[in-house]
Amino acid sequence: MQIVQRRRLPLRLIRVRPGGVLPILTILAVLLVLVGIRQPDFLDPPSLMSFLGRSAPIILLAAGQYFVIVCGEFDLSVGSLVTAQVVVAARLIDSDPARTWPVVLLLLAFGAAVGLVNGLITTRLRVPSFITTLGMFLILVGAVYLWSDGSPKGGLSEEFRRFGRRAVEDVPLLGRVPYALLVLLAVAALAVLLTRSDFGRTLVAVGDNPRTAELSGVRVWRTRTIAFILSGLAAAVAAILLGGYSGVSFQAGAGLEFGAITAVVLGGVALGGGRGSVVGAMLGALTLELLFALMNFYGVSGALRSTVQGAIILLAVAVSATRSSAR
Amino acid sequence: MPDPPPAPLLTLRGIGKSFLGVRVLDGVDLDVAPGEVHAVVGENGAGKSTLMKIVSGAYVPDEGTVELAGEPRAFRGPGDAQRAGIGIIHQEFNLLPERTVAENVYLGHEPVRRGLVDRRAMLDRTGRLLASIGETALPADARVGRLGVAQQQVVEIAKALALDARLLIMDEPTAALADHEVELLYGLVRRLQERGIGLLYVSHRLTEVFDLSGRITVLKDGRRVTTVDTADTTADELVRHMVGRELSSYYPDRAGPGDVGPVRLTVRDAGNQKLRGIDLQLRAGEVLGVGGLQGSGRSALARALFGVSPFTTGDVTLDGRPVRLRSPRTAMRAGIAYVTEDRKGEGIVPRQSVLDNALLASRAIFAARSGRAARTERVRELLAAVEVRAAGDDQEIRFLSGGNQQKVVLARWLALDPRVLLFDEPTRGIDVGAKSAIHDLVRRLARDGAAVLMISSDLPELLGMSDRIVVMRDGRLAGELPAGATEEDVVALAVGNVPETAR
Structure with missing residues (x-):
């Protein structure tokens, strides 16, 4: 007897499987069509490129959040972490170009350290991550205010800001390609590689059934902690892009954690872990941004953003919950 | 009960059901008379649980009719079926551990007086209900979480009876029970029979099916193969119907004298919270069976050796070298593998x-x-x-x-090329055909030089597979038996009513 292999179908890519990217691609396509109807020039390379560049931070955060959610946890601290990073960067650089690179490295280390703390508190002290990262969120907000006496100090150097606002000019066909987009593509490639690695596969298994993983020799606490570190690193990169793009303020990262979680859920990643892809999560973020752009074109108030996000989270979770219990 | 009584309680005719285009039931007929135990057997995936879910109202059949006491019924949900008098006792219980027996029995339909729950009436009625099925020892005000598995099962049954169930479905009722508790269940089933309650009894364990049932229906691939009077059939015949082939020899040959190698794993005077004074030797090439009642420390032994809940005292040596098995990782690195009994909970992702x-x-x-x-x-x-x-x-x-x-x-x-394999109930919940495949694999691994420790509650399996058997009782090794021991030997050691066999 051999493995009974119904040899792979040629249409494998198109096969709908739970946690796949087909649903989000469909939604994205529909939104693109709607945008195309209302605002055809949005789809021209220059405006499309700048839209992608603008969306890069939230897509990065969604990728980071994916690692945390797929192993069964949450990271609510990323929004305030982004704010903290931007404010810290401004004060440390203090408009001195020579400090740019050391500060960039420091921000990455800072993001990783916050992730490490989140991870260790969650896994070693057994505080539910929802609470851990909510606590971290509040701590960071307060600490930033304290450290900067209530208003941001210093300023970012032009070198620092170019990641968020400059572009490679005169690219054939595309015109301007923002640096932010290049950074995004590089990080996205890394993220995809990571999900295909032993670590990535093990991470999903941990989210699906931590008991089994533990009894198969996985160090569950370590795996989850690394996921938090990845989320912290993603927040650091997002902060560098955002600081460059929109400047220093206490609002720099406000609400981004919910944006990222919405995006991840929209991208078909199961809350509670065990299912979903990082590509889906990133496409979810892109879709969310496109939806906001569309709302803008149709003159819907920007104040509705969080309402829309909330509705999407509820709807996406409801859809996946009813589908998975349909059998 | 050779002749089916005239007025069946439940009649199923031509039941069919498909999921996503896959046909899981096809034209199944079945009837249950009042006071009859009708066993349903079949391999996993034969359609037993789907059929039971149709009877209990959880699924709506695509075709066919369900008649209860001569009346055609179309249940729109489990609640419907319950009100019609069909109760189901699942493998996993549906009880609130923090509530009392009475509160569980009357959950959702508590006796009410002046708008408030009448606790006294509830306790009273529960007591009478329990007495009516001969369970006088079970206090109605005990917290369910404190009860043993067997007693919780009684609570489940009482719960169904409180809803005036006329037909009870029991899905693998003995799966969670220790051997001596099974006897109690037998008594309970017979008392339910006397009350005229019809029972649909789903089980993998043929012994029970033969002990309890009047008729047996065999399902295979969603179809009914046959319905036979229990008195007219044998286990071999039943297995043939289930798998559609002869299982000439159930178990692979044991290790020959030359197959057993040197001592691979030695445990000396080891213990932890659940285990005391464990002395054990496991040789390369042999299958060492571990018998005992549920809770006697069999799984604790495997879990200690795998570092899940490690030994706190004593020594373990592997191939002559001392090892400290602190965690699954260290055990795995030492070459130990553990196949858990709880496949769903901690075996698969x-x-x-x-x-x-x-x-x-x-x-x-x-x-x-x-x-x-x-x-x-x-x-x-x-x-x-x-x-x-x-x-x-x-x-x-x-x-x-x-x-x-x-x-x-x-x-x-x-x-991982393990040198020591620990199997905890390796064939629990597995159909007959796949069971012997697992048995062959276990034996093949031993023959290839692995040292195998196999825990099993299934006595024929334990006796058929093991080259030696150790029996556990109360966290200790109660004794050792050679190949060729009988079921009685194992049970006697497990319950401790004979002098321990010398090693």
Whole structure:
């Protein structure tokens, strides 16, 4: 007897499987069509490129959040972490170009350290991550205010800001390609590689059934902690892009954690872990941004953003919950 | 009860059901008379549980009719079926552990006086209900969480009876029971029979089916193969109907004198919270069976050896070298593998693919030193070698049958080339055909030089597979038996009513 292999179908890519990217691609396509109807020039390379560049931070955060959610946890601290990073960067650089690179490295280390703390508190002290990262969120907000006496100090150097606002000019066909987009593509490639690695596969298994993983020799606490570190690193990169793009303020990262979680859920990643892809999560973020752009074109108030996000989270979770219990 | 009584309580005619185009039931007929125990047997995936879910109202059949006491019924949900008098006792109980027996029995339909729950009436009625099925020893005000599994089962049954159930479905009722509790269940079933309650009894254990039932219906691949009077059939015949082939010899040959190698694992005076004074030797090439009642420390022994709840005292040596088994990782690195009894809870990662499940341990323990492609290739070979039947190795493991899931779990461990394999109830919840495949695999591993320790509650399996048997009682080794021991020997040691056999 051999493995009974119904040899792979040629249409494998198109096969709908739970946690796949087909649903989000469909939604994205529909939104693109709607945008195309209302605002055809949005789809021209220059405006499309700048839209992608603008969306890069939230897509990065969604990728980071994916690692945390797929192993069964949450990271609510990323929004305030982004704010903290931007404010810290401004004060440390203090408009001195020579400090740019050391500060960039420091921000990455800072993001990783916050992730490490989140991870260790969650896994070693057994505080539910929802609470851990909510606590971290509040701590960071307060600490930033304290450290900067209530208003941001210093300023970012032009070198620092170019990641968020400059572009490679005169690219054939595309015109301007923002640096932010290049950074995004590089990080996205890394993220995809990571999900295909032993670590990535093990991470999903941990989210699906931590008991089994533990009894198969996985160090569950370590795996989850690394996921938090990845989320912290993603927040650091997002902060560098955002600081460059929109400047220093206490609002720099406000609400981004919910944006990222919405995006991840929209991208078909199961809350509670065990299912979903990082590509889906990133496409979810892109879709969310496109939806906001569309709302803008149709003159819907920007104040509705969080309402829309909330509705999407509820709807996406409801859809996946009813589908998975349909059998 | 050779002649089916005239007025059946439940009549199923031509029941059919498909899921996503896959036909799981096809034209099934079945009837149950009042006071009859009608057993339903079949391999996993034969359609037993789907059929039971149709009777209990959880599924609506695509075709066919359900008649209760001569009246056609179309249940729109489990509540409907309950009100009509059909109760189901699941393998996993549906009880609130923090509530009393009475509160559980009357959950959702508490006796009410002046708008408030009448606790006294509730306790009273529960007491009478329990007495009516001969369970006088069970206090109605005991907290359910404190009761043993067997008593919780009684509560489940009382719960159904409180709703005036005329037909009870029991799905693998003995799966969670220790051997002496099974006897109690037998008594209970007979008292239910006397009250004229019809029972649909689903079980893998043929002994029970023969002990209890009047008629047996065999399902295979969603169809009814036959319905026979229990008195007119034999276990062999039944198994033939279930698998559609003769199982000439149930168990592979034992190890010959030359097959058993040197001592591989030695445990000296080891213990922890659940175990005391464990002295054990396990040789390469042998299958050492571990018998005992539920809770006697059998699983605790395997889990201690695998470092899940490690020994706190005593020494363990592996191939002559002392080892400290502090965690699953250290045990795995020492060459020990553990196939858990709780496959669903801690054996599989349900929503991941067959391949990901099989690779889990290798990925966790060894960074791909010899190349990931080679490792994956090897795991694929192992999956083929253990004869996993799946639509492909990218299929999610939860869609596989229990037997195939178990084979994937086995492949996961074989990828680490373990020297010691610990099996905890390796064939629990697995159909007959896959069972013997697992038995063959276990024996083949021993023959290839692994030392195998196998825990089993299934006595024929324990006796048929083991080269030696140790029996546990109250966290200790109660004694050792050679191959060829009888069921009585094992049970006697397990319950401790004979002098311990000298080693």
